[in-house]
Amino acid sequence: MQTTTDLQNAFPYEKDIPESIKLSEPLHQKRILINGEFINWTGPVHTVYSQIFVKKDGQEAAPLEIGSYPLATEKEAEMALKAALQSHDYGRGEWPSMGAEGRIKAMQGFTKGLKEHREEIVKLIVWEIAKSVADAEKEFDRTIEYIEETIKTVKQIHNESSMFKVTNGFIGQMKKLPYGVVLCMGPFNYPLNETFTMLIPALINGNSVLFKPPKYGTLLFNPLLDLFKEHFPKGVVNTVYGRGRDIVPYLLQSGQVDVLALIGSSRVADSLKKMHPKSNRLHAVLGLDAKNAAVVLPDADLEATIKEVIIGTLSFNGQRCTALKILFVHADIVDKFNTMLAAAIDKLSLGMPWDKGVSITPLAEPEKPGYLKECIDDAIAKGAKIINAADGGGNLGHSLMKPAMLYPVNRDMKIYWEEQFGPVIPVVAFDDPMAPVDYITESRFGMQASIFSEDPQKISFYIDQMIGQLGRININAQSQRGPDTFPFNGRKDSAENTLSVSEALSAFSVDSVIVTKQTPSNEALLHEILVSESSKRLNNKVIF
Structure with missing residues (x-):
């Protein structure tokens, strides 16, 4: 029988924590990434304590302080929103106009850099949410696999959509385009993997992102800020820190967020959706409660x-x-x-x-x-x-x-x-x-x-x-x-939209059709556009 005393005694003395898992020092994050630049934060912070209680000689076991992160305000949220809107520029910005091939190259560079931070991120997962080392490693590795499978699927979808359909006297081409600005909020229990199952398809489809890390599991994204800055154009990834109640209402009430991507509770999702003044415009991708x-x-x-x-x-x-x-x-x-x-x-x-x-x-x-x-x-x-x-x-x-x-x-x-x-x-x-x-x-x-x-x-x-x-x-x-190739969804209050590799790509994109009547002059016109490569959208390039 495991008594309360037995369970308390399971917690370590500081000196007995294995060197392989120790944090060399608390991680006090003082950077916010907005519009491709770092804002050095000097304002109030949220101190992060691990729920792994640690005993020190002569003291009772207590949660271990492992770092802090900015408690930003509505002002920084407004800056992030403006940056995201400017980078998207109604679908005319550098990132949405780049096309699938360019975005894939950027994502591949990001993924290569992500792999180099495996040990650091695994440690932070362990300390922030007390997940076992084996499960934290599995979460990281599964995230890499998810990104790589997403890239492969994007190539397939792009190549299939590069073909033209001729039917009933019309010639048309159908492709997926980004919605615009995505507010992405992941959960604490799979802070890297579940967050990236929304963030990655949103980005690779050409959306600009406002990324708010989960309340527990925030510090682990600090190593990734440099990667976001290095591999994506200005304003494509903007971090939003602070208390949700202080900053999220402003973002949604602005009416300028196109997609709410949230893995959390149905109660929170209901309240957030109601804040948006244009309910028909807001697209929701939600993974919520379950029983x-x-x-x-x-x-x-x-x-x-x-x-x-x-x-x-x-x-x-x-x-x-x-x-x-x-x-x-x-x-x-x-x-x-x-x-x-x-x-x-x-x-x-x-x-x-x-x-x-x-x-x-x-x-x-x-x-x-x-x-x-x-x-x-x-x-x-x-x-x-x-x-x-x-x-x-x-x-x-x-x-x-x-x-x-x-x-x-x-x-x-x-x-x-x-x-x-x-x-x-x-x-x-x-x-x-x-x-x-x-x-x-x-x-x-x-x-x-x-x-x-x-x-x-x-x-x-x-x-x-x-x-x-x-x-x-x-x-x-x-x-x-x-x-992850199987659909992951739910009914009633458990989900909205489907999250898995191909379905998530669809959830963060909207169908776009270019069509003309099938006449000799229109056929010649399309041919000239394709040969001259004068349009970024209307093309039949294949990605290998």
């Missing part, structure tokens, strides 16, 4: 199911939008399932991100432990128990929490409806086949679900009953985002 359910049927292979459920519920402490956040287990097997899952949880290693084989690390958000305790206390007050309490389930030491299994959970509990985004696993017993279906139908979220069964008829029943409410159904597998 992904697993449905475990009596014939499921429980050994294989437990392996998937453990990963699905507790990877990165359950701090993933794609995590399994509620388990519907058939009453015939729920006791056996609970016993097996509790045993599997107890085998997980809790500790620091650099500990070998660690599964559960400190929670990234300072307020999260208190919220999770509220959820647990509410469930217990309404009839649930912590199934793995004997193993320390629910115990908390500073920011490190032993995962808690709650059972039986019912609809009157907070944990039944709310997205916990942490290591608390609610289990609901059911015998009515429609119970999980009704839950998914009633839920305001609609991202994913997982079905565990060996019966084709039962699987087919749940697919057909639930698919109209969800973006993805997983069969005998955890909920997850990848592969």
